[in-house]
Amino acid sequence: MTELHGESIIRLCGLGKEFKGAQGAVRALTDINLEIIKGEIFGIIGLSGAGKSTLVRCMNFLETPTEGEVYYDGRPLSEMSPGELRRTRQSMGMIFQQFNLLEQRNVLRNVCFPMEIAGTPKAEARERARGLLKLVGLLEKEAAYPVQLSGGQKQRVAIARAMATNPKVILCDEATSALDPNTTKSILELLKEINQRMGITIVIITHEMSVIEAICDRVAIIGDSRIAEIGQVSRIFAGPKSKIGRQLILGDAAKQVEFGDGRLFRITFDGLASSEPVISNVILACKVPVNIMYAATRDIKGKAAGQMIIELPDNEADISRVLHYLDRAKVPCEEVGKNEL
Amino acid sequence: MSFKMMPLFFEELGNTLTMTFVSSFLAYIIGIPLGILLVVWARDGIRPMPRAQEALGMIINLIRSLPFLILLIAIQSFTRTLVGTTVGTRAIIVPLTLASAPYIARIVESSLKEVDAGIIEAAKAMGASTWQIIWKVLLPEARPSLLINAAIAVTTILGYSAMAGFVGAGGLGAVAINYGYYRNQNAVMWTAIIFLVVVVQIIQSVGMWLVKKTDRRVR
Ligand SMILES: Nc1ncnc2c1ncn2[C@@H]1O[C@H](COP(=O)(O)OP(=O)(O)O)[C@@H](O)[C@H]1O
Ligand SMILES: [Mg+2]
Numbered sequence: 158m159t160e161l162h163g164e165s166i167i168r169l170c171g172l173g174k175e176f177k178g179a180q181g182a183v184r185a186l187t188d189i190n191l192e193i194i195k196g197e198i199f200g201i202i203g204l205s206g207a208g209k210s211t212l213v214r215c216m217n218f219l220e221t222p223t224e225g226e227v228y229y230d231g232r233p234l235s236e237m238s239p240g241e242l243r244r245t246r247q248s249m250g251m252i253f254q255q256f257n258l259l260e261q262r263n264v265l266r267n268v269c270f271p272m273e274i275a276g277t278p279k280a281e282a283r284e285r286a287r288g289l290l291k292l293v294g295l296l297e298k299e300a301a302y303p304v305q306l307s308g309g310q311k312q313r314v315a316i317a318r319a320m321a322t323n324p325k326v327i328l329c330d331e332a333t334s335a336l337d338p339n340t341t342k343s344i345l346e347l348l349k350e351i352n353q354r355m356g357i358t359i360v361i362i363t364h365e366m367s368v369i370e371a372i373c374d375r376v377a378i379i380g381d382s383r384i385a386e387i388g389q390v391s392r393i394f395a396g397p398k399s400k401i402g403r404q405l406i407l408g409d410a411a412k413q414v415e416f417g418d419g420r421l422f423r424i425t426f427d428g429l430a431s432s433e434p435v436i437s438n439v440i441l442a443c444k445v446p447v448n449i450m451y452a453a454t455r456d457i458k459g460k461a462a463g464q465m466i467i468e469l470p471d472n473e474a475d476i477s478r479v480l481h482y483l484d485r486a487k488v489p490c491e492e493v494g495k496n497e498l
Numbered sequence: 499m500s501f502k503m504m505p506l507f508f509e510e511l512g513n514t515l516t517m518t519f520v521s522s523f524l525a526y527i528i529g530i531p532l533g534i535l536l537v538v539w540a541r542d543g544i545r546p547m548p549r550a551q552e553a554l555g556m557i558i559n560l561i562r563s564l565p566f567l568i569l570l571i572a573i574q575s576f577t578r579t580l581v582g583t584t585v586g587t588r589a590i591i592v593p594l595t596l597a598s599a600p601y602i603a604r605i606v607e608s609s610l611k612e613v614d615a616g617i618i619e620a621a622k623a624m625g626a627s628t629w630q631i632i633w634k635v636l637l638p639e640a641r642p643s644l645l646i647n648a649a650i651a652v653t654t655i656l657g658y659s660a661m662a663g664f665v666g667a668g669g670l671g672a673v674a675i676n677y678g679y680y681r682n683q684n685a686v687m688w689t690a691i692i693f694l695v696v697v698v699q700i701i702q703s704v705g706m707w708l709v710k711k712t713d714r715r716v717r
Contacts, residue, residue: 246623
């Protein structure tokens with residue numbers, strides 16, 4: 158992977174996990190190799206049951222892997238004593254889909270909880286907790302109990318709590334999956350702000366592409382217990398190579414990727430900024446698979462010039478969406494007959 | 499029945515309350531740690547020791563399945579060495595405690611099991627030790643359920659203490675039995691029973707009031 162820069166904070170090597178249940182063994186993870194770089198927002202996406210939660214739980218050894226190793230800041234977790242492991246966990250925050258706040262504690266005492274565990278003096282803990290509640294915008298709720306909060310507010314408390322022990326990493330397992338779209342957006346913005354302002358590395362597990370799109374730098378797509386592909390979000394989105402990747406990114410459109418009787422269109426580039434990934438934007442915005450039949454474009458001083466023939470599935474709705482999108486992007490496009498080529 | 503008997507009722511009420519609360523207290527002292535072990539050692543517990551857990555569970559079931567009166571007679575020599583006698587209020591506390599402790603262990607287990615696994619998981623992820631999870635998560639989060647069950651347990655133990663009237667314990671149960679059953683003084687029997695009913699009602703109400711006052715899940 159040439160795109161990696163910087164030191165890794167979490168490294169998984171040949172990681173595997175098999176659950177031994179009453180009805181035989183269940184394979185949750187197979188040969189996972191990945192590196193999470195300090196300061197990045199790393200996404201892990203996959204369908205339900207793919208093994209995402211197991212993967213993130215291996216990162217702090219809530220789940221002990223059956224094969225391979227997890228390195229945290231260069232140190233193998235499997236070699237740590239129980240005490241060392243607990244101290245290591247204190248430098249990793251975690252937030253959950255169901256928030257998991259202590260229901261019998263008020264907001265302030267929830268945020269103090271990890272500091273109590275770590276043995277922080279009470280007065281100091283309270284002061285820090287108030288600072289964190291201010292950061293997440295809930296200082297006025299410090300005396301409220303979780304039952305009195307909305308989902309979004311609960312997740313904000315959980316984020317403040319996850320940050321209480323000054324972690325280097327925050328692990329998020331479906332942190333926005335129980336929230337409505339607007340609340341999801343505000344929680345993602347908060348996570349991004351935390352990442353940028355404090356340099357805290359964030360690992361996000363989700364089944365929603367929009368979450369990855371919104372804040373992740375890199376993404377690993379996991380399907381069937383394995384990593385199907387991994388890389389910069391922009392790159393993966395522009396051209397998912399794996400079947401599961403196409404399915405997740407293109408949605409249902411991926412199912413009809415047979416272009417047997419697709420229709421052809423000619424796109425002319427005349428001076429559009431070449432840095433603009435027109436085709437991948439079309440794919441993302443219209444959720445339509447695009448087959449590039451022919452391309453002759455040149456980069457002239459940062460401007461793209463030339464033409465491209467693309468094939469679109471023979472579906473009136475899909476085609477009109479693409480044409481409308483290109484029209485708005487001021488990219489000329491016309492249909493061409495198959496025998497005109 | 500004359501009003502001259504009233505002091506007797508109040509004296510025996512005192513005995514009933516002593517037997518009930520002292521036995522309950524001691525049974526909780528034994529039952530809480532056992533209940534915690536049942537949860538913590540369970541296969542999906544925070545310190546799984548399934549074999550030990552099953553063994554403990556079996557011992558608990560064994561004691562629970564012994565009829566109270568059989569247990570009471572079976573441990574008479576133990577009771578005598580402990581309190582010097584086998585009759586009276588003090589003596590009945592021993593079998594009462596022993597019979598109640600496994601029951602308390604089971605209801606404590608069931609209360610602790612109600613605590614959301616996600617909350618325990620969150621505490622683990624924060625690096626909490628087993629002790630910290632027990633003290634700071636399991637017990638406080640289970641508090642409302644522990645209190646509800648305590649009200650039920652104490653009233654049940656009160657019922658046992660009344661039964662113990664048959665075998666020489668004091669208390670309102672003994673009054674009901676001695677005057678009502680043996681001497682056919684129905685009025686005395688019913689008065690004792692009414693006292694018992696009122697005490698049960700009060701314990702239950704106080705329990706519920708405490709739960710309502712301290713459970714943070716109700717707005
Ligand atoms: N404790 C467990 N015991 C047995 N099987 C499990 C356990 N946890 C997860 N699994 C199985 O492992 C697979 C991956 O689960 P999970 O990591 O929760 O997936 P995801 O989070 O992607 O939905 C599933 O098939 C699930 O049934
Ligand atoms: Mg999951």
